[in-house]
Amino acid sequence: MTENLSCLPWSARPGARAWRCAPAPAEVRDFHSALPDYAATPLTELPALAQDLGVGRVFVKDESHRLGLPAFKALGASWAIHRALAERAANGHGSGPATLVTATDGNHGRAVARMARLLGQHAHVFVPQGVHPRAVTAIVEEQAKVTEVQGPYDEAVRQAARAAAAPDAILVQDTAWPGYEQIPAWIVEGYSTLCAEIDEQLTAAGVAEGPDLVSVPVGVGSLAQAVVTHYRSRLSERAPALLSVEPESAACVLESLALGALVSVTTGKTSMAGLNCGTPSSIAWPYLYGGLDAAVAIPDADSARAAVDLAGLGVSSGPCGAAALAGLRTALNGVGGDDRRRALGLGPSSVVVLLSSEGTAANPL
Incomplete structure (x- = not known):
């Protein structure tokens, strides 16, 4: 109430x-x-x-x-990526680098890209309309692929989720919906x-x-x-x-x-x-x-x-x-x-x- x-x-x-x-x-x-x-x-x-x-x-x-x-976003990204990669290896899918996919208004995407770079993984970050170009540049400088979305944050999340269906991709999103909750x-x-x-x-x-x-x-x-x-x-x-x-x-x-x-x-x-x-x-x-x-x-x-x-x-x-x-x-x-x-x-x-x-x-x- x-x-x-x-x-x-x-x-x-x-x-x-x-x-x-x-x-x-x-x-x-x-x-x-x-x-x-x-x-x-x-x-x-x-x-x-x-x-x-x-x-x-x-x-x-x-x-x-x-x-x-x-x-603060690196706290969540680092722990979640650690857990996700460990689970991937335990399931026998750890022979090559994964692509960590996410949508972001800036900070979370940069944290995911930083962890991917440090751990020898790839990163693909979807950025909604309205994010400052310098924030996008900061993500690119972490060696991530960036896709700029012509729409709001929720649309960037939808596009990231679709992209993460590719082989060797892992969606590392900081919002959940029914069916996507563990990470x-x-x-x-x-x-x-x-x-x-x-x-x-x-x-x-x-x-x-x-x-x-x-x-x-x-x-x-x-x-x-x-x-x-x-x-x-x-x-x-x-x-x-x-x-x-x-x-x-x-x-x-x-x-x-x-x-x-x-x-x-x-x-x-x-x-x-x-x-x-x-x-x-x-x-x-x-x-x-x-x-x-x-x-x-x-x-x-x-x-x-x-x-x-x-x-x-x-x-x-x-x-x-x-x-x-x-x-x-x-x-x-x-x-x-x-x-x-x-x-x-x-x-x-x-x-x-x-x-x-x-x-x-x-x-x-």
Whole structure:
């Protein structure tokens, strides 16, 4: 059930903090820790934002440099490709290189192409209309074949799925649909490392009980699924509020939550290119509906202002990453903010974590 607290694009679900699920596998963190370029990304405390938001402490998880790339996506791509290639070899199909096929708004495709290059595989990446040419160039520089699609992200996904039917091709897509769920589930598992790092970093900062709220940018919902899994699988610990943030022009999760069922929306143009998705992932949807406390949609201008503010505080954040701040700021400080603050259980001593999912280098718009 959802409730609308003002005319702001917003939906809240009472009772989400009581929803529970199984945890991510522990071996994912061990896998990432063994990679040559692995290091935990910073969790930066920003007192100026705490004052702005009217809470006790604000931390930003800075994903501007993750495994040599300017976004968090390499966590999911590396684990999923590792699992997919191991399964391929176990089934007797590992004699030659595979072609890893995916559709992307930029960051995921570059991560898949990077892993393919490092592992001696091929990559074929489908890019929807509206992705900046420099993002396409970055994928090409990873030695991937790129097909530019004259249509939105959902059409690029459809074309990638068709191309992956070829012999020795593996679809490595970060969204799921009925009949295609295993690899997207591995991608979600890969993102759990980010959450494990936050636990350790908050403890080191003297926050023993964890955050009171986590704000996460949402495209198809895979990162949000990982966040929900992490915080809703803890039976004995205080559960934080979880907030998803989307562009107003591509608010598929917000619309689905408001209707109580997974739906697709027609997307428009947005500077938050990595969030410009029209359909939630089928495996993410039960987690989002069960475990998200609230969802909000924001205009591009709010994300742009948040990115400038984060830069002024020393955090490199592209439009998608800055959406986490923009969405929470709009929810708490806008008309009806007091009601939304109560719905999220926030007070003057609350601890907030913002997931800045990309750096400025990831989105050259």
